[in-house]
Amino acid sequence: MNDLGPVLPANWYLLGLARDLAAGAIISGTIGDRDLVLYRGRQGGAPVALAAHCAHMGCHLGGGVVQGEALRCPLHYRLIGPDGRFAGGKDRPLQQPSYPLREFMGGLFVYLGDPATAPDLDQFGIAGNAVCYAGEHDFPIPWQWLVANGLDIEHLAAVHDRQLLDPPSLEIQGSDQLTVRYRTRPQKAGISDLIMARLAKDGVHGTIRTLRGSMILVETRVGQRQTFILMSFCPQGSGGTRIRGLVGVRGPDTVLNRIYARIARTLFKSFLYKDLGVLERIAWHGPTQVDGLGDEFMQQICAFFRSLPHA
Ligand code: FES
Numbered sequence: 028m029n030d031l032g033p034v035l036p037a038n039w040y041l042l043g044l045a046r047d048l049a050a051g052a053i054i055s056g057t058i059g060d061r062d063l064v065l066y067r068g069r070q071g072g073a074p075v076a077l078a079a080h081c082a083h084m085g086c087h088l089g090g091g092v093v094q095g096e097a098l099r100c101p102l103h104y105r106l107i108g109p110d111g112r113f114a115g116g117k118d119r120p121l122q123q124p125s126y127p128l129r130e131f132m133g134g135l136f137v138y139l140g141d142p143a144t145a146p147d148l149d150q151f152g153i154a155g156n157a158v159c160y161a162g163e164h165d166f167p168i169p170w171q172w173l174v175a176n177g178l179d180i181e182h183l184a185a186v187h188d189r190q191l192l193d194p195p196s197l198e199i200q201g202s203d204q205l206t207v208r209y210r211t212r213p214q215k216a217g218i219s220d221l222i223m224a225r226l227a228k229d230g231v232h233g234t235i236r237t238l239r240g241s242m243i244l245v246e247t248r249v250g251q252r253q254t255f256i257l258m259s260f261c262p263q264g265s266g267g268t269r270i271r272g273l274v275g276v277r278g279p280d281t282v283l284n285r286i287y288a289r290i291a292r293t294l295f296k297s298f299l300y301k302d303l304g305v306l307e308r309i310a311w312h313g314p315t316q317v318d319g320l321g322d323e324f325m326q327q328i329c330a331f332f333r334s335l336p337h338a
């Protein structure tokens with residue numbers, strides 16, 4: 028924990044793309060202080076997430092081999108089943124820690140925390156739409172500073188040249204979700220702003236929802252078209268954050284909608300790149316002067332972060 032809540036909140040984390048984990052493949056990843064391996068059995072069934080270091084004598088399982096539905100450790104060749112149970116050991120088999128893993132919208136999401144309290148990703152209501160991978164980006168700052176920036180209403184005008192058309196709203200749903208809604212109009216004449224301004228006659232309707240802090244869903248309605256970006260903020264051991272994202276367009280997964288999703292990715296990225304310069308050497312903290320709705324929201328956002336459970 029720090030003064031903005033858990034360093035590693037209990038949450039789902041996007042580790043990569045499901046298509047990159049073929050039958051028999053193993054990939055490694057780290058989130059916070061957790062080293063993980065993901066593998067898929069030879070039959071191509073559901074993928075499995077295990078702690079990366081073998082419970083027997085600590086070897087990293089990323090160098091192992093998938094055998095049937097089990098993972099063979101490269102050091103003493105012991106076999107670990109998809110439930111983490113070692114073969115053998117008579118009546119007291121060793122147990123490798125395992126983690127809930129979900130394929131969701133083409134991504135591989137691993138849950139860190141008490142599995143009994145894992146929120147349902149389907150509550151986002153975005154499954155089944157056309158999506159593409161937004162890639163990943165490393166920032167040398169904690170996840171809270173990045174997510175707070177994403178929810179910062181006041182910076183929309185200052186950094187993103189967006190004029191707020193109505194007073195924005197903030198809503199906290201239980202201990203899992205916080206939602207900010209706003210309507211803006213692009214002001215400056217960058218190419219992406221011009222496109223947005225042309226498409227958005229009644230303004231850009233935006234909703235930013237954070238799930239457990241370290242994941243945010245930004246939904247945008249421009250005219251009739253609804254797009255979204257789901258961003259997972261994966262804490263790194265260095266204290267920094269790796270952001271991975273999926274961009275999507277509401278509608279069936281057709282070739283045309285996939286093309287729209289790629290256009291939406293370009294627009295989202297050009298929007299987000301405006302944050303890079305200002306976030307580079309930031310030493311973020313909550314507002315020390317409360318002057319307007321943006322500051323009031325930020326105080327609630329900080330309190331929400333502090334209420335989150337640690338993984
Ligand atoms: S360290 Fe893995 S089987 Fe011994």
Ligand SMILES: [Fe+2]
Nearest residue numbers: 176177186302
């Ligand atoms: Fe921003």
